[in-house]
Amino acid sequence: xxxxxxxxxxxxxSEEAFLTINCTYTATGYPxxxxxxxxxxxxxxxxxxxxxxxxxxSNKGFEATYRKETTSFHLEKGSVQVSxxxxxFCALSDPGWxxxxxxxxxxxxxxxxx
Amino acid sequence: DADVTQTPRNRITKTGxxxxxxxxxxxxxxxxxxxxxxxxxxxxxxxYSFDVKDINKxxxxxxxxxxxxxxxKFSLSLESAIPNQTALYFCxxxxxxxxxxxxxxxxxxxxxxx
Numbered sequence: 001x002x003x004x005x006x007x008x009x010x011x012x013x014s015e016e017a018f019l020t021i022n023c024t025y026t027a028t029g030y031p032x033x034x035x036x037x038x039x040x041x042x043x044x045x046x047x048x049x050x051x052x053x054x055x056x057x058s059n060k061g062f063e064a065t066y067r068k069e070t071t072s073f074h075l076e077k078g079s080v081q082v083s084x085x086x087x088x089f090c091a092l093s094d095p096g097w098x099x100x101x102x103x104x105x106x107x108x109x110x111x112x113x114x
Numbered sequence: 115d116a117d118v119t120q121t122p123r124n125r126i127t128k129t130g131x132x133x134x135x136x137x138x139x140x141x142x143x144x145x146x147x148x149x150x151x152x153x154x155x156x157x158x159x160x161x162y163s164f165d166v167k168d169i170n171k172x173x174x175x176x177x178x179x180x181x182x183x184x185x186x187k188f189s190l191s192l193e194s195a196i197p198n199q200t201a202l203y204f205c206x207x208x209x210x211x212x213x214x215x216x217x218x219x220x221x222x223x224x225x226x227x228x
Binding site: 034042043044045046049051089100101102105106 | 118145147149154155156157158159162172204206208210214215216217218219220221222
């Protein structure tokens, strides 16, 4: 079945460091890809998404490019802030299912130190 | 007010008790979902509903049941709670009218079964 594999955490960085969180997927068809973020004590919020190959999603300085050839959707940010500390989830939705159900990676906890 | 509201936010219950988690939404979406979050496992789908007359099992439906009382309301029941159902539960909604549209999540219900 479909699956998502994320870089294991936790990840700890200093403020202004460069961030990469790796995400690869296995899916039939052409899934849509998402990054969700969960701040402490809150639900999941969409960070960015891409619906077809070579699309780049971006938001709040974060970017991810849908790479069909490597089945990847790595999350990057050039200069992280303390406020970026959260848990990040990569997810896919296979439109072939017709239900837009999401399959999630295990999550990566990110801590940014001042 | 939140677009997707879950009640209660926290609950402690005893083994063997019946418990219901409720979800309501004001987004006007047709699809609703219940997910469970466990540390290191990401989110896993319990049940989903395309509309009021359509209920489907997800990957981990054993021990759970659901009811879609109206387009805006979707409740999750644990008929006889057990300790390994201790987890963070999320309700989500999505709009079927667009491919690749994201899901919107509630703030979660933290359930502890003792």
